[in-house]
Amino acid sequence: MLATLVDAPFAEPGWIYEEKYDGVRILAYKESSRVSLISRNAIDRTTRYPGIESAVRKLKPETLALDGEVVVFDSRNISRFQLLQQGKGQPRYAVFDCLYADGEDLRKAPLSERRERLEGVLRPSASLFLSERIASDGIEAFAIARQRGLEGIVGKNLSSRYVEKRSREWLKVKLNQREEFVIGGFTKPTGARRYFGALLLGTYSRGRLHYAGKVGTGFNEEILASLHRKLSGLVRSKSPFSSEVREHGGTFVSPQLVAQISFTEKTKDGKLRHPVYLGLRDDKSAREVKAPRRPR
Numbered sequence: 001m002l003a004t005l006v007d008a009p010f011a012e013p014g015w016i017y018e019e020k021y022d023g024v025r026i027l028a029y030k031e032s033s034r035v036s037l038i039s040r041n042a043i044d045r046t047t048r049y050p051g052i053e054s055a056v057r058k059l060k061p062e063t064l065a066l067d068g069e070v071v072v073f074d075s076r077n078i079s080r081f082q083l084l085q086q087g088k089g090q091p092r093y094a095v096f097d098c099l100y101a102d103g104e105d106l107r108k109a110p111l112s113e114r115r116e117r118l119e120g121v122l123r124p125s126a127s128l129f130l131s132e133r134i135a136s137d138g139i140e141a142f143a144i145a146r147q148r149g150l151e152g153i154v155g156k157n158l159s160s161r162y163v164e165k166r167s168r169e170w171l172k173v174k175l176n177q178r179e180e181f182v183i184g185g186f187t188k189p190t191g192a193r194r195y196f197g198a199l200l201l202g203t204y205s206r207g208r209l210h211y212a213g214k215v216g217t218g219f220n221e222e223i224l225a226s227l228h229r230k231l232s233g234l235v236r237s238k239s240p241f242s243s244e245v246r247e248h249g250g251t252f253v254s255p256q257l258v259a260q261i262s263f264t265e266k267t268k269d270g271k272l273r274h275p276v277y278l279g280l281r282d283d284k285s286a287r288e289v290k291a292p293r294r295p296r
Contacts, residue, residue: 003170009142017141020152022079023071030064039283051127065100085279096131107162185252195228203291208242218277
């Protein structure tokens, strides 16, 4: 179940407001002693997070399906995708939903009942914890999230069923501008930098990749080298972008890699201001990356 992005915080009776984590969405399945951790694009990540796998395996129910976010926290207890992507810090599983427990399918039950069941089966540990509910009022929750420097909040209707699609029964409000973009090329390095200068970014709309600007910050030498190795095998002669890219000496690549980028704002023509590279996302396919549609 995916949340719909909205522009402003809100307060609705019968809703709860949780911390929006900056990590990787994972579904955890337990069948007796066997546990699988599956990403949103159906890739098995069990071996990547052994501590989480072990913690889920120790939970009492024989059969279990959980939904949550794998995160790494910084020194201020704020989740940071780049720390997770770079393998820095201990991955933890922030669990916010229980879909199946001891032979019972809970997806048609209201969220209030699913959360109650989740609180009954979860044993918090170093690798496993319940997602935080910030406040009962959405406006207050947003103010707290801003004060703490969180990524945002997610409001959820307590009467909502769990559906395998994007829904307006879950609404997210972001404090920080962070989105995914497809890498469609790179520029030549300048000065003392090696490998490449900036990444050329785009998003899909109606099946066409539209140029969204470039990002040239957020890289260290190790990241530059690693990305260049991945990009070198994807080089192509023709631009993958449907719109013109005015970058002298740019090299185009097949649009397969997805990068998470932070930025301050977008210009009227959709270009990014002050973008910073945070890391690659292997839990989303390039075709999934579309410019967010804002509600009217």
